[in-house]
Amino acid sequence: MAMTSKATIDPREAEHFGKLAADWWNPRGSSAMLHRLNPVRLRYIREAVDQHFDADPQGFAPLKGYSAVDVGCGAGLLCEPLARLGGQVTGIDAAPQNIGAARAHAAASGLVIDYVAGEAEAAIAGRQFDLVTSMEVIEHVTDPAAFVATLAGALAPGGLMILSTPNRTPLSRLAMITLGEGAGMIPRGTHDHEKFLTPDELTELLRGAGLEPIDLRGLSFSPMAGFHLSDDVSLNYLVSARRAA
Ligand SMILES: C[S@@+](CC[C@H](N)C(=O)[O-])C[C@H]1O[C@@H](n2cnc3c(N)ncnc32)[C@H](O)[C@@H]1O
Numbered sequence: 075m076a077m078t079s080k081a082t083i084d085p086r087e088a089e090h091f092g093k094l095a096a097d098w099w100n101p102r103g104s105s106a107m108l109h110r111l112n113p114v115r116l117r118y119i120r121e122a123v124d125q126h127f128d129a130d131p132q133g134f135a136p137l138k139g140y141s142a143v144d145v146g147c148g149a150g151l152l153c154e155p156l157a158r159l160g161g162q163v164t165g166i167d168a169a170p171q172n173i174g175a176a177r178a179h180a181a182a183s184g185l186v187i188d189y190v191a192g193e194a195e196a197a198i199a200g201r202q203f204d205l206v207t208s209m210e211v212i213e214h215v216t217d218p219a220a221f222v223a224t225l226a227g228a229l230a231p232g233g234l235m236i237l238s239t240p241n242r243t244p245l246s247r248l249a250m251i252t253l254g255e256g257a258g259m260i261p262r263g264t265h266d267h268e269k270f271l272t273p274d275e276l277t278e279l280l281r282g283a284g285l286e287p288i289d290l291r292g293l294s295f296s297p298m299a300g301f302h303l304s305d306d307v308s309l310n311y312l313v314s315a316r317r318a319a
Contacts, residue, residue: 082193082216082221082224083168083194087168088168089169090264091214092170092172095169095171095174095175096171098151098172099149099179104261105149105151106259107254107259107260108148108151111293111301111310112151114293115152115312119156119236122314123159126234127205127234130160135159136160137156137160137205138161139160140160140162140204141161141162141163141204141205141230142161142162142207143163143165143166143198143205144156144165144166144208145166145225146167146168146194146211147167148172149172150175150189152209153176153189154180154183156207157180157186164187164189164198164203165187165188165189166190166197166198167189168191169191173189194221194224194225198224198227198228202229202230202233203233205235205236206228206234206236207235208221208236210240211237211239212276213265213271214269218269218271218279219279219282219283222283223282223283225237226283226284227283229317231318232316232317232319235314235315236313237312238311239270239271239311240310241273241311242267242268242272245309246270246308246310250265250309276313277290280313284317285315285316286315286318288314288316289313289314290312290313293312
């Protein structure tokens, strides 16, 4: 694939994640951590969608009539629930193996999702979506500012963007790399702590891309509560931003 000057795919990242594709939908497999995060971030997204869009607030299809793209979708853990919420969903991933696994799983689930393999820049060039999501991806790209600018360019006027990513703190290093990767709960080599962004850094990138950050929530872990939403952003966090109508 031709790489543009703004390319944000690190080929080693795509190769690393592509090797996990066959096992992606196994909740006890190599992507188990994403399976555990998924219900929590879905709760956050559902709340944000209910507040932002008015298709079917509090109902079964709050995204009905709206388009959504999930960038760095893996094998579709988030795309599928977004489609069940009524959205017209596109999923993009740098690893073609993940897109293959995503297509197969959606077909088996009877869901219509437009999956595209490749770099975000090429895959969404010239297209706009009402909802743009990208979960646990920005810490893997080569140029976070260019990546945010690409996502912002794909956000329709009045649209909503939601990102999640680990914070760059001693806690995230201990939990995600020393313990998580050390004990095999996260595949070894998944994370580079230096590439993690703080909430201030990420919201600055969002502002720089012409968006208005509107919410910041922590995605925390405790032995009693497991993963949950909180005000503590020291481990991982979700941020929402909107484009003026
Ligand atoms: C940690 S996984 C997260 C997958 C999914 N978002 C989730 O949370 O369930 C990161 C994914 O981002 C993809 N990725 C990394 N850089 C990318 C880029 N520049 N464009 C598209 N996908 C990318 C990888 O191939 C991988 O599937």
